[in-house]
Amino acid sequence: MQNPDTTTIFGIRAVIEAIQNEKSIDKVFIQKGLSGHLFQELQQQLSSSDYNISYVPVEKLNRMVKGNHQGVVAKISPVEFQELESLVESTLNKEKAAFFLLLDQVDDVRNFGAIIRTAECCGVDGIIIQKKGGAPVTADTVKTSAGAVFNVPLCKVDHIKDAVYYMQASGIKVVAATEKTEDLLYTKDLSQPLALVMGNEGKGITPSVLKSVDEKAKLPLQGTIGSLNVSVACGAFLYEVVRQRL
Known part of the structure; x- marks a missing residue:
């Protein structure tokens, strides 16, 4: 899902789709101790490139977004980066x-x-x-x-x-x-x-x-x-x- 702040997305599937669609992701915040099959799929996607990842307490994620973040929040750049x-x-x-x-x-x-x-x-x-x-x-x-x-x-x-x-x-x-x-x-x-x-x-x-x-x-x-x-x-x-x- 996406916040009113269009640079923030949350939910494991939403972040996976953003990676697969080659969105410019600035940083991924992941809840400490997160596990599960879908999370393992996210980890595989994140390993495909050098993403900036921060493992944080769930309280931080709760402050960042209002909604079911599933333990994952990502910041997407509103601009495209050049080579x-x-x-x-x-x-x-x-x-x-x-x-x-x-x-x-x-x-x-x-x-x-x-x-x-x-x-x-x-x-x-x-x-x-x-x-x-x-x-x-x-x-x-x-x-x-x-x-x-x-x-x-x-x-x-x-x-x-x-x-x-x-x-x-x-x-x-x-x-x-x-x-x-x-x-x-x-x-x-x-x-x-x-x-x-x-x-x-x-x-x-x-x-x-x-x-x-x-x-x-x-x-x-x-x-x-x-x-x-x-x-x-x-x-x-x-x-x-x-x-x-x-």
Whole structure:
């Protein structure tokens, strides 16, 4: 069955059908200790791909939906995700310099939506997220992005580092937004084909990803607080790219 929130489905058979129809499933919530023949069929379907699964108490499922969830609730993305390779190829065929945004486990839905909105305003060619660990694309994401989520191509990859390597192999410079550098953003040449990496709200960019980028850059902070909200920082970085390309 489906909730009024069209990104939520529940019931074992409904989730199986969603998988079989290749719906873009962000996350599956399964009741701890669930068993039975139909559940075994669901497990077989889930094993066909790398789904983001969370085993939770039944109370959580009861709060998520009103109805007979049968111990299973799934979140379906309201947008279709694109293949990274085809998106990069088509973007590089355009006259303007490519401009991608890589989000390394940004997990707050509203931050995610705000970033998508700013990215759309700045002409970003695509946003790449990780299959696990980041914020899902939900109704809240759509609302916070003011609908921009339908205008910016989105891609999912197993690991952000894979996307970094693919960008580099395609002739795209990868720049990480991080406080772990002495280089200010305003000293960087951002006019060439570019992929910008933003990190998690609390942990920042994953160390292995940080080691693999071409350059690092930070914003000058004049106050006593050591960091900006990730969506605000992302906006500052994106608009510096816009400024340099005008």
